[in-house]
Amino acid sequence: MGTQIPIVDYLVLDPEPHLRVHECTACGARFFDRRNACASCSGTDFAPADLPAEGTVTAYTIVTFAAPGVEVPFVAAVLDCGGTKVQANLRDVTPDPDHVRLGMPVRLTTYSMGPDANGDEGVGFGFAPLEGALT
Amino acid sequence: MTDRDAIYILGISMTRFGKHPDLDTFDLGAEAATAALADGGVTMADVGVLAAGNLMGQGLGFGQGLQKQIGQTGIPVYNVSNACATGATALRTAIMALKAGECEIGLAVGVEKLAGAGLLAGGNRKEGDGTWSPKGRIGAIVATDGRIGTATMPGTFAQIGMEYLHQHAYGGAPFELFAKISEKNHSHSTLNPLAAYTKAMSLEQIMGDHMVAYPNTRPMCSANCDGAAAAVVVTGERLASMSDAQQRRAVKIAASVLTSDPWTDGCQVLPDVNTLTRSAATQAYEQAGVGPNDLDLVELHDCFATAELVHYDNLQLCEPGGAVDLFESGATWRDGRIPVNVSGGLQSKGHPISATGIANVWEVCHHLRGEAGDRQIEGARTGLAHVIGLGSACGVHILQAA
Ligand SMILES: [Zn+2]
Numbered sequence: 001m002g003t004q005i006p007i008v009d010y011l012v013l014d015p016e017p018h019l020r021v022h023e024c025t026a027c028g029a030r031f032f033d034r035r036n037a038c039a040s041c042s043g044t045d046f047a048p049a050d051l052p053a054e055g056t057v058t059a060y061t062i063v064t065f066a067a068p069g070v071e072v073p074f075v076a077a078v079l080d081c082g083g084t085k086v087q088a089n090l091r092d093v094t095p096d097p098d099h100v101r102l103g104m105p106v107r108l109t110t111y112s113m114g115p116d117a118n119g120d121e122g123v124g125f126g127f128a129p130l131e132g133a134l135t
Numbered sequence: 136m137t138d139r140d141a142i143y144i145l146g147i148s149m150t151r152f153g154k155h156p157d158l159d160t161f162d163l164g165a166e167a168a169t170a171a172l173a174d175g176g177v178t179m180a181d182v183g184v185l186a187a188g189n190l191m192g193q194g195l196g197f198g199q200g201l202q203k204q205i206g207q208t209g210i211p212v213y214n215v216s217n218a219c220a221t222g223a224t225a226l227r228t229a230i231m232a233l234k235a236g237e238c239e240i241g242l243a244v245g246v247e248k249l250a251g252a253g254l255l256a257g258g259n260r261k262e263g264d265g266t267w268s269p270k271g272r273i274g275a276i277v278a279t280d281g282r283i284g285t286a287t288m289p290g291t292f293a294q295i296g297m298e299y300l301h302q303h304a305y306g307g308a309p310f311e312l313f314a315k316i317s318e319k320n321h322s323h324s325t326l327n328p329l330a331a332y333t334k335a336m337s338l339e340q341i342m343g344d345h346m347v348a349y350p351n352t353r354p355m356c357s358a359n360c361d362g363a364a365a366a367v368v369v370t371g372e373r374l375a376s377m378s379d380a381q382q383r384r385a386v387k388i389a390a391s392v393l394t395s396d397p398w399t400d401g402c403q404v405l406p407d408v409n410t411l412t413r414s415a416a417t418q419a420y421e422q423a424g425v426g427p428n429d430l431d432l433v434e435l436h437d438c439f440a441t442a443e444l445v446h447y448d449n450l451q452l453c454e455p456g457g458a459v460d461l462f463e464s465g466a467t468w469r470d471g472r473i474p475v476n477v478s479g480g481l482q483s484k485g486h487p488i489s490a491t492g493i494a495n496v497w498e499v500c501h502h503l504r505g506e507a508g509d510r511q512i513e514g515a516r517t518g519l520a521h522v523i524g525l526g527s528a529c530g531v532h533i534l535q536a537a
Pocket of ligand 1: 024025026027028029038039040041042043
């Protein structure tokens with residue numbers, strides 16, 4: 001049996017699943033992708049920073065038409081995780097406007113994307129509503 | 136009285152937006168360009184610079200290809216590409232050449248053939264080699280669009296509208312609010328014979344249509360279509376030597392601004408269409424020496440109903456946070472205090488990407504000249520044309536009657 005491979009390198013699985021960003025050491029701007037220099041201040045030094053696993057929904061949409069291979073409908077959202085904006089799908093939620101709300105508290109969750117030819121398991125992530133999130 | 140230091144729109148034209156199966160990109164561009172030249176009372180022989188925009192069609196040298204259809208006069212040609220702001224960028228390129236003193240008359244053209252194109256710009260998932268192999272700047276093992284949020288245009292702009300509601304603690308039903316904005320623009324297009332759609336749609340029809348990305352149904356998304364628009368610009372000095380009719384119909388370009396998006400927190404996960412638009416508007420009002428209250432009409436980039444709402448605020452048509460109240464007051468209907476998208480907007484007039492920036496200017500010019508026919512805003516003296524392209528670029532032009 002192989003290892004677990006996260007869907008993107010900013011998803012860190014151990015010891016608990018969380019997201020990790022590149023933080024500009026000069027101005028604190030945070031990036032999910034590798035940058036040649038900081039888009040905010042042009043600094044070139046970055047350090048890793050871990051995001052909290054909980055956040056709130058600041059924007060969402062329910063996507064009904066998508067590229068081939070993408071299951072629809074799904075809820076795409078922007079979240080605020082400790083002051084950093086995060087993009088993710090919402091999981092474990094009925095994809096309709098009655099079950100998603102702006103300001104809803106959510107928590108990071110991971111799921112298996114299945115094994116590859118080497119037996120390694122792909123691991124995706126999303127955010128699920130916290131208990132009582134709609135009330 | 137012609138201002139010798141200013142730049143003017145001398146002639147302007149747009150094709151009907153819609154399906155043109157028998158016309159190619161050059162046909163459409165040539166139709167708009169020659170009509171704009173005729174409208175201004177000049178010919179290609181008078182033109183000193185050509186700026187041409189086309190994104191999806193001919194690729195290399197669209198402007199030179201267009202010249203072969205309308206006149207190869209040896210002048211410099213700039214092929215411009217700036218997402219949905221391509222037309223505005225072409226216009227601004229011609230204006231800059233005039234301001235730099237390189238020539239006295241310029242031609243800007245924008246063309247797109249999009250009829251039948253899908254709603255989605257998002258790519259297909261990568262075909263892997265059967266292993267989960269991290270690739271690219273985020274080490275992704277699959278295409279992330281649809282798995283980690285959405286990067287499609289309908290989904291992106293849906294979230295941009297919802298984010299505005301969240302920031303400003305809006306408590307109503309978002310779906311109906313945005314559908315009402317679409318109802319306005321579809322209603323407006325009934326008076327525009329050049330629009331892709333000219334039928335009013337009821338709120339029920341709009342809300343009952345196919346949901347693309349909540350809260351945007353299909354009629355709340357920009358209409359893919361074919362079309363072209365062209366503008367002839369002239370220096371004030373040259374205009375002063377022209378006929379009375381040319382001087383009377385010329386429209387002063389009181390401001391021409393192009394911005395890109397500065398770094399803002401969160402812009403990497405949801406494109407920030409607000410900061411660059413706000414900045415472009417602020418610069419444009421300063422350049423023109425007018426304020427939002429001086430505007431008689433606005434053509435703004437309603438690529439989705441959700442986008443129109445945020446741009447009310449970005450263009451300072453309301454107090455910060457007041458976009459919902461502004462819309463619900465009826466101010467942005469054509470009989471309201473500040474009519475917005477009386478052409479029908481991108482949702483109903485249509486959105487042939489590279490033509491849009493010049494087409495928005497075309498609409499404003501026709502009102503300022505008193506030539507807008509049934510949809511004329513009476514006594515219009517000052518108007519604003521806005522476009523935005525994700526990528527990101529924002530063009531704002533403020534126009535004034537001569
Ligand atoms: Zn920095």
